[in-house]
Amino acid sequence: MKFFCQQLIKTPMLLVFVFMLIFYGIVAVAMPAEINQYAVVTAIGIDKAEEEENNEIYELTLLTFVPVAQQSFTEKYKLVNGKGRSVSEAMDIASLNIGREIGLSHLKMIVLSKEIVQEGVFKFLDYLIRDIQISSSTKIVTTDTLAKEFLKTAQKLDNESSIKVSEHILFNSEYIYSTESTLETFFKGEFGPTHVGLMACLSSKSSDEQTMPTAGSDLSNGSGGDGQQSSSAEEIITQCHVYVFKNEELVVMLGEREMKKVNFVLGDYSNGSIVVKNITDNHFNDANLTFEIFDNTISYHIVYQNGIPVVNIDTSLTLRLSEIEQESEPLQENVELYVVSQTVTNALEKKVRNSMADGINIMREHQVDIADFYTILHNNNPKAFHKFLDSLEDSDDYLNHIVFKVSVRIYEK
Amino acid sequence: MKVLDRSINAWQLGILIFILLFANKILVLPSLLFEGAKMESLFALLFLCACEFGLVVLFYFAKKKFPTQSFSKIVREHLGNITKIMFYFLIMIFFLAKAVLLYNVTYIFFRNLIYKDTSNFLILFCFLPIINHLAICGLRVLGRTTQIFFPIIFGILFFCIVVGVFGINNRPLFFSSSFMSILETGARHISPFGDMMFLFLIMDRVEIKKGQWKIIFSSTAISLLFVFAINLVFMLSYTFTCFMHPYAIFEIMSFVKEYGGLGRIDIISMVLIILLAYFHLTIYLKCFMLSFHEVFRKIDMIYSVLSFNFFFIIIVVFFIVNLESAIVFGQEILPYSIILPYAILPIILLICCIKNKNIKNDNFRKIIKNNKKDIKNMQKNANFNKKTTIFSKQIKKSIFLTLKKTNKNLYIFSKNITTKFKAKLKKVLIDLNLINSKNKILKLKKKEVFDFEKLNFKNYYSKIFMQKHFKICKRKREMSEVTK
Amino acid sequence: MNIKKTLTQIKNQLHNSVDVANRSIQKNGVEIGFVYLKSITDNLIFAGSIFEPISEYEGDLDFSIISQIVKANDVSEIEKKEILDKILDGAVIVFLSNSEKILSVDIMNFNMRTPSEPPTSPVIMGPREGFTEDLKTNLSLLRRRFHSADLVLDSMFVGQVTKTKVVLAYIDNIVDKRIVKEIKKKLEKIKIDGIVDSYYLVTLLSSRPNSILKQIGNAEKPDIISAKMLEGRIAIIVDNSPIVLTIPFVFLEDLQSSNDYYTNYIYSTILRFIRVVAILLATIGPGAYIAFQLYHYNVLPFKYLITIADSTQQVPFTPFIEILFISLLFQILYEVSLRLPSYLGLATSVVGALILGDTGVKAGLISPPTVIVVAIAKIALYTVPEQSSQITILQYIFLLIGASLGLLGLIGGMIYFLAYANSVENYDTPYLAPFSPFILSDNKDGVFKVPINKMEIRPKSFDNQKKERMK
Known part of the structure; x- marks a missing residue:
C-alpha cells in the first residue's frame, strides 16, 4: 500500500486518473443505459400544418423505435408529432411529447411533403444537416401525400416484410432515379457547379387485394361454409417522380420514362431493358424484342469548333435478348443461340440514340444539367469552356448552345 | 524524478515517424484545404509533405555529420548557450501549441460523435494521465508500445482508405483555382506540419545502423502517402460538400456505414483517431519535456510534465474552447511558428556544419x-x-x-x-x-x-x-x- | 565415543519427536548406535541392508569395515555438524564406540506421488509425465532427457527452518552465466523461515514483486522445461513442489502450449491466433460492452441496438451493476467448483446453468446479452490458464474503466497497460519480446508457428551463448 501511494505521489496525474475512475465509477453504478435516455428516431416526416395567426406552422412526424421488454426481439415503432414555427421548434415539442431527448444517430429517412418542397427545401434541411449525428447518407425523399401518411404506410410495410423502405429506395436508385437520393447527393448537386439536385418522390397508394386463407387455417367466427374469403385494402409504396431542384427551387418533376431517357445520357443505365418493336428480319416477323442491359459504358470526346463545344457521346451497350413477342407465329427461335442481326442492331441503336436525344432535350428545356456536362467540359479545357460561357447572353443556358453528337454501339452478351 | 530515456532503434523510430506524420492532418485539414483551393489544394498538400520529408533528409545529414552528439550539444558548442536556450524555449512553445490544437480538434470530434453531453474534464483527464505516464516511462517504452499498436494502426488506415474508395462516385472539378490561391491555402494551413523537428530532439537517443536509413525514409514516404491518399479520397468523395464534413478520416467511412449487413464500420476510424491522438500527444509532451530540460537544466523533469499539464489545461479550458477558435488558432497564429522547423532549424544546422570544420576545441x-x-x-x-x-x-x-x-x-x-x-x-x-x-x-x-x-x-x-x-x-x- | 550420550543429545536436538528412532547394539565389544527418522526412511532397508549385515558380521568391527559391509549406495563419512541435516534428509547415522568417525547411510524413502499427467497441461499427443513433489524424481525426469554432461544441477538450501533444497538446472554451454550468477545471488540473500512451494520464490526472485505481471515462468511437465532449457533458460526445481520455475520469462511463453509442438504447425498457428483473440475478448470484452451501453449507443448498429434495448428493458439493475453481479456469480461458481467435492459438482453445474442462466433471464433479473458477454469472457480466460489470474484482474479493471470513462478510457487503459508491460525487464529480458521490441527470428515461434526445421536460431529475446541450434 505504501509503495502504491509513493508511486501515486511521484506521478500526480495517475492520482487524478484514479480519482476520475472512482468518481465516474460511482456515477456509472447509478447510470442507466443510454438507450433508455434517448428516443431513437429512424425516420422524420415534415408537413405543412394549418397557419396560425399568420405564422406558418410545420408538423414534424417522428418514427421512433420503442424498446419493449420481450424475448422475441421484434421492432416496435411509434409515430410522434410535434408542431412548431420551425423544424427545431417542432423537434423540441416532439421531444416533450415523447418525454425523452431525440436521438438522430440512427436516422435512415427524411420525408418531405409536396407542399414543403414547393415552398423551398433548404430551410428545412438546414437544421438537419447541421446536426452532426445525422449521417450524410440518410435518404431524403418527397411524397405527394402527407409525410405523416407515408410514414404510417412505411412503418406498416417494414413490420410486415423484411424489405425496409430505405432499402427499397437504394435498390431503385440504381434502376430509376439515377441518384441515391441522400442528403449528401442532394447537396453535392446543389453546391456543385450545376446547382442541380435530385430527389426521389414516392407515394403510398392503397391497392384492393383479396387475401385467401390457407388450407387448414382457422376461419374467423366459424360461421360455416368453406372457402370464406376476406378482403382488405393494403397500402403500398410506389415510385412516382424524380424532383429536380436548381438553385434551391423545384424546377421540374420527371416521370419514370423521362428519367430513363436521362439515365442513358448519364451512363448509369446498367440495369433495365430496351424494347424494339416491329422487327422483321430473317428470324422474326413483326416481333417486339426486349433486350436486357448488362453493361453500359459511356465516354465523352469534346472538340471546340468556332468556340462552340461539340460533345461526342460514345455509348457501348452490352445486351442480351430476353423476350420475343410475336403475334403471328409461335416461338420457335432458341433464344440462347440467337445472333443479333443488323436490322435489330440498327433498330436498337436508333432507339438508344433517340432516347439519349430526348434526355438531352429534357435537360435543355428546363436548363437542368443533370448529367454534369459543366464539369466534363471544364475539366477538358477550362479556358475554352469559360470563354464559351462568357460569350453567351445567359451563361446558365449553355446546354442549348452545346452541340451533342451521339454514337451507339451494341454488343451482344 | 528519473526518466528512463534509453535509446530506440531504427524500426521504432520509423514507426514513431509514421504515426506522428498523421497528427492534425486527417481530421479538419482536408476540409479546410478544399475550401481554400478546391482540388488544386492537393498540390499545396504535396508541397507541404515534401517539406516534411525534407526535414527528415536534414536529420539524415545532421546524424551523418554528428553521429553521437545531441542537438543541444551541437548548438551549444557552435552557437553558444544563450542561443540554445532561446531555440529550445521556442520549441517548447511550438510543441505545446501543437498539442493544444490537436487536442481541441480531437476533443470536439469525440464530444460531438461519441461522448454527447460529456464535460471537457472527462476527456481531458482521460488523455493527460496516459500521455504523462507514457512520456515519463521513456522513449524506449514509447517506441515499444507504438511497435505493438503499429499493425493495428496500419491495418485500420489501409482499411479506411480502401473502404473510402468505394464511396467515390463523383466527377471532381479540376483547374478551378489559381496558383495564388494554392499558395495562400498552403501558407494558411501549414501549421499541422513541422512535426519532424522532434527527430532532432532525440538525435542522440537513436541508434541507426548502416543500411537502416531506408527504413526511416520509407516509413516517412509511406506515411505521407497515406496522408495524401486520405485527403484525396475525402476530396473525391465529397467534392463540393467538403465544408459540411469536418472529420475527414471518419467521414470517408460514413458512406459505407451500413456495410453489407455488418452495420456501422466507422467505429473503426474512431478507434484509430483515439489511438493516434494518444500517441501524438505523448510525442508532443515528450518533445516539450526534452526542450524544457534543455532550458531549465537544473529543474527536475517532473516539473516539465507539471508545467505542460498546467498550461495545457489553462489554454484548453479558458482560451481555445470550441472548433472555431481552434481553427482560427491553427490558421492565424500557429502558422507563424512554422519558421522554427523550416527556417531557423536549417540555418542553425548550416552554421554548425560550417563551424565544425574549423573548430579548435x-x-x-x-x-x-x-x-x-x-x-x-x-x-x-x-x-x-x-x-x-x-x-x-x-x-x-x-x-x-x-x-x-x-x-x-x-x-x-x-x-x-x-x-x-x-x-x-x-x-x-x-x-x-x-x-x-x-x-x-x-x-x-x-x-x-x-x-x-x-x-x-x-x-x-x-x-x-x-x-x-x-x-x-x-x-x-x-x-x-x-x-x- | 559415548554412544548413549550421543544418541540422547541427538534426540534432544530433535525435541524428542515421535518419529526419532535410535538403537544401539553391542557387537564384539564395540557399541554401535543408530539414529534415524522412521517417517522418512525405509525400515525394511534399514533392517536388511544396515542392521543385519552389521549384527551378523563375525569379525572385529571398526569404521572401515562397517562402511564396506553396509548394503547401500550412498554411504559416506560426515562431520558432527552435518548429523542433524543428514538425519533430516532421511539418512541413518551410525556411531561406533571405538571411533570418532560418523557414518551416514542414505535410505530415504517416503510415500510420494508417481509422475502423472498434470491437470494444468493436458495434451492430445505427447509426453504425459509431470513433475512430482519429490526432488529426486524430478531430477531423474530431467536427467533422462539430457544425456549430456553439460546439464548442470546446482543445489542450494533456502529457508532457515525448512532448509528446502532448491536446484538450478541449466545447460552450461548455452545459458548466459550472468543470469545464473544473479539468481544465485538473489537466492543467497533470501532470509525467510521456509519455502513451502516454488511460488514463494516467484515473488522473491522477481525484479518487480508488486507487479501484477507474471515475471517468472512455470511448468509442470519435464518436456516443457527441457525445451525451455534448450533455449537458454534456467530451471529452478524446488523440493516438495511439482511446479518448476524458469527464468527468464516472456509473455509469449504462456501463449505457447506444448501441444503446439506435437501437431501440424498450421493448426498450431490457428490455435495461437484464437488464443490472442480470446485474451482480448476476456480482457476488454465486458468493458467494451458496458462502455457502449452507457456512453456510445449511437455507434451500435441498429439491429444490435434493438436486441440490447429489448432485452435490458425489464432488468431492475443498472447495466454496470448487472454486469458486476453476473461476473461475481461466475467467479463464485468458479471458486465453488475448485473447492467442492466431485460428487457435489453435478449439483453445482445444474444450479449454475439452470438457475443463473435460464431462470435468472426468464425472471427478468439479468439480460441474455450480458450473460453471453460475461460467459464468453470468463471462458475465453482459460484458453491461456497460466495467465488466468492476471487476465481476471485486468478484466475487472477494464470493466471499471469502460463503465467510468467509455471507449476513450478503455483504449487509454490498454495503452497504459502495454506501456507498463513494456517497461518491465526481468533479467535484461523485455517482457513483451518478441512483439516489442520486434524480433523477427523469434516471431517464427510467436503467434505464427513455423515447422521445427525452420527454427534454426535460439531466441534472441534473452542472452545465451550459442545462437545456432540446428544446421
Whole structure:
C-alpha cells in the first residue's frame, strides 16, 4: 500500500486518473443505459400544418423505435408529432411529447411533403444537416401525400416484410432515379457547379387485394361454409417522380420514362431493358424484342469548333435478348443461340440514340444539367469552356448552345 | 524524478515517424484545404509533405555529420548557450501549441460523435494521465508500445482508405483555382506540419545502423502517402460538400456505414483517431519535456510534465474552447511558428556544419596538459620495452598512426580504455587487415606509417571511429594497449 | 565415543519427536548406535541392508569395515555438524564406540506421488509425465532427457527452518552465466523461515514483486522445461513442489502450449491466433460492452441496438451493476467448483446453468446479452490458464474503466497497460519480446508457428551463448 501511494505521489496525474475512475465509477453504478435516455428516431416526416395567426406552422412526424421488454426481439415503432414555427421548434415539442431527448444517430429517412418542397427545401434541411449525428447518407425523399401518411404506410410495410423502405429506395436508385437520393447527393448537386439536385418522390397508394386463407387455417367466427374469403385494402409504396431542384427551387418533376431517357445520357443505365418493336428480319416477323442491359459504358470526346463545344457521346451497350413477342407465329427461335442481326442492331441503336436525344432535350428545356456536362467540359479545357460561357447572353443556358453528337454501339452478351 | 530515456532503434523510430506524420492532418485539414483551393489544394498538400520529408533528409545529414552528439550539444558548442536556450524555449512553445490544437480538434470530434453531453474534464483527464505516464516511462517504452499498436494502426488506415474508395462516385472539378490561391491555402494551413523537428530532439537517443536509413525514409514516404491518399479520397468523395464534413478520416467511412449487413464500420476510424491522438500527444509532451530540460537544466523533469499539464489545461479550458477558435488558432497564429522547423532549424544546422570544420576545441589542450604527467607515469610503470610502444602523431591535417611490432603482437596502451573501445578498435584494425582476429600483426613492416585519410576503410563508421578516437589520442599523446 | 550420550543429545536436538528412532547394539565389544527418522526412511532397508549385515558380521568391527559391509549406495563419512541435516534428509547415522568417525547411510524413502499427467497441461499427443513433489524424481525426469554432461544441477538450501533444497538446472554451454550468477545471488540473500512451494520464490526472485505481471515462468511437465532449457533458460526445481520455475520469462511463453509442438504447425498457428483473440475478448470484452451501453449507443448498429434495448428493458439493475453481479456469480461458481467435492459438482453445474442462466433471464433479473458477454469472457480466460489470474484482474479493471470513462478510457487503459508491460525487464529480458521490441527470428515461434526445421536460431529475446541450434 505504501509503495502504491509513493508511486501515486511521484506521478500526480495517475492520482487524478484514479480519482476520475472512482468518481465516474460511482456515477456509472447509478447510470442507466443510454438507450433508455434517448428516443431513437429512424425516420422524420415534415408537413405543412394549418397557419396560425399568420405564422406558418410545420408538423414534424417522428418514427421512433420503442424498446419493449420481450424475448422475441421484434421492432416496435411509434409515430410522434410535434408542431412548431420551425423544424427545431417542432423537434423540441416532439421531444416533450415523447418525454425523452431525440436521438438522430440512427436516422435512415427524411420525408418531405409536396407542399414543403414547393415552398423551398433548404430551410428545412438546414437544421438537419447541421446536426452532426445525422449521417450524410440518410435518404431524403418527397411524397405527394402527407409525410405523416407515408410514414404510417412505411412503418406498416417494414413490420410486415423484411424489405425496409430505405432499402427499397437504394435498390431503385440504381434502376430509376439515377441518384441515391441522400442528403449528401442532394447537396453535392446543389453546391456543385450545376446547382442541380435530385430527389426521389414516392407515394403510398392503397391497392384492393383479396387475401385467401390457407388450407387448414382457422376461419374467423366459424360461421360455416368453406372457402370464406376476406378482403382488405393494403397500402403500398410506389415510385412516382424524380424532383429536380436548381438553385434551391423545384424546377421540374420527371416521370419514370423521362428519367430513363436521362439515365442513358448519364451512363448509369446498367440495369433495365430496351424494347424494339416491329422487327422483321430473317428470324422474326413483326416481333417486339426486349433486350436486357448488362453493361453500359459511356465516354465523352469534346472538340471546340468556332468556340462552340461539340460533345461526342460514345455509348457501348452490352445486351442480351430476353423476350420475343410475336403475334403471328409461335416461338420457335432458341433464344440462347440467337445472333443479333443488323436490322435489330440498327433498330436498337436508333432507339438508344433517340432516347439519349430526348434526355438531352429534357435537360435543355428546363436548363437542368443533370448529367454534369459543366464539369466534363471544364475539366477538358477550362479556358475554352469559360470563354464559351462568357460569350453567351445567359451563361446558365449553355446546354442549348452545346452541340451533342451521339454514337451507339451494341454488343451482344 | 528519473526518466528512463534509453535509446530506440531504427524500426521504432520509423514507426514513431509514421504515426506522428498523421497528427492534425486527417481530421479538419482536408476540409479546410478544399475550401481554400478546391482540388488544386492537393498540390499545396504535396508541397507541404515534401517539406516534411525534407526535414527528415536534414536529420539524415545532421546524424551523418554528428553521429553521437545531441542537438543541444551541437548548438551549444557552435552557437553558444544563450542561443540554445532561446531555440529550445521556442520549441517548447511550438510543441505545446501543437498539442493544444490537436487536442481541441480531437476533443470536439469525440464530444460531438461519441461522448454527447460529456464535460471537457472527462476527456481531458482521460488523455493527460496516459500521455504523462507514457512520456515519463521513456522513449524506449514509447517506441515499444507504438511497435505493438503499429499493425493495428496500419491495418485500420489501409482499411479506411480502401473502404473510402468505394464511396467515390463523383466527377471532381479540376483547374478551378489559381496558383495564388494554392499558395495562400498552403501558407494558411501549414501549421499541422513541422512535426519532424522532434527527430532532432532525440538525435542522440537513436541508434541507426548502416543500411537502416531506408527504413526511416520509407516509413516517412509511406506515411505521407497515406496522408495524401486520405485527403484525396475525402476530396473525391465529397467534392463540393467538403465544408459540411469536418472529420475527414471518419467521414470517408460514413458512406459505407451500413456495410453489407455488418452495420456501422466507422467505429473503426474512431478507434484509430483515439489511438493516434494518444500517441501524438505523448510525442508532443515528450518533445516539450526534452526542450524544457534543455532550458531549465537544473529543474527536475517532473516539473516539465507539471508545467505542460498546467498550461495545457489553462489554454484548453479558458482560451481555445470550441472548433472555431481552434481553427482560427491553427490558421492565424500557429502558422507563424512554422519558421522554427523550416527556417531557423536549417540555418542553425548550416552554421554548425560550417563551424565544425574549423573548430579548435580548447578543452582538448587542457586534457593534454593534465594528462601528460599520468601518461609519463604509466609509461614508467608499464613493463614493456620501447619496441612495443605505439604512438600516433599528427602532421598538419592528416592523422598518422605509427605501429611497431614485436613478437608479432600488437600492443596499444591507453588510459581509461573500456572493453568496448578495445573491441571496436580491434574490429577496425581487422577490417584494415592490420591484424587478424588473434591480434597477430599482418602485412606490417617493422616501422610503418599510415595516413588515415588515405586508408581504405571498409565502412564509414570505422573511419569515424578512428578519426574520433585517434584525434583524441593524438591530442592527448596517449599510448594505448590491447592485451590478449 | 559415548554412544548413549550421543544418541540422547541427538534426540534432544530433535525435541524428542515421535518419529526419532535410535538403537544401539553391542557387537564384539564395540557399541554401535543408530539414529534415524522412521517417517522418512525405509525400515525394511534399514533392517536388511544396515542392521543385519552389521549384527551378523563375525569379525572385529571398526569404521572401515562397517562402511564396506553396509548394503547401500550412498554411504559416506560426515562431520558432527552435518548429523542433524543428514538425519533430516532421511539418512541413518551410525556411531561406533571405538571411533570418532560418523557414518551416514542414505535410505530415504517416503510415500510420494508417481509422475502423472498434470491437470494444468493436458495434451492430445505427447509426453504425459509431470513433475512430482519429490526432488529426486524430478531430477531423474530431467536427467533422462539430457544425456549430456553439460546439464548442470546446482543445489542450494533456502529457508532457515525448512532448509528446502532448491536446484538450478541449466545447460552450461548455452545459458548466459550472468543470469545464473544473479539468481544465485538473489537466492543467497533470501532470509525467510521456509519455502513451502516454488511460488514463494516467484515473488522473491522477481525484479518487480508488486507487479501484477507474471515475471517468472512455470511448468509442470519435464518436456516443457527441457525445451525451455534448450533455449537458454534456467530451471529452478524446488523440493516438495511439482511446479518448476524458469527464468527468464516472456509473455509469449504462456501463449505457447506444448501441444503446439506435437501437431501440424498450421493448426498450431490457428490455435495461437484464437488464443490472442480470446485474451482480448476476456480482457476488454465486458468493458467494451458496458462502455457502449452507457456512453456510445449511437455507434451500435441498429439491429444490435434493438436486441440490447429489448432485452435490458425489464432488468431492475443498472447495466454496470448487472454486469458486476453476473461476473461475481461466475467467479463464485468458479471458486465453488475448485473447492467442492466431485460428487457435489453435478449439483453445482445444474444450479449454475439452470438457475443463473435460464431462470435468472426468464425472471427478468439479468439480460441474455450480458450473460453471453460475461460467459464468453470468463471462458475465453482459460484458453491461456497460466495467465488466468492476471487476465481476471485486468478484466475487472477494464470493466471499471469502460463503465467510468467509455471507449476513450478503455483504449487509454490498454495503452497504459502495454506501456507498463513494456517497461518491465526481468533479467535484461523485455517482457513483451518478441512483439516489442520486434524480433523477427523469434516471431517464427510467436503467434505464427513455423515447422521445427525452420527454427534454426535460439531466441534472441534473452542472452545465451550459442545462437545456432540446428544446421
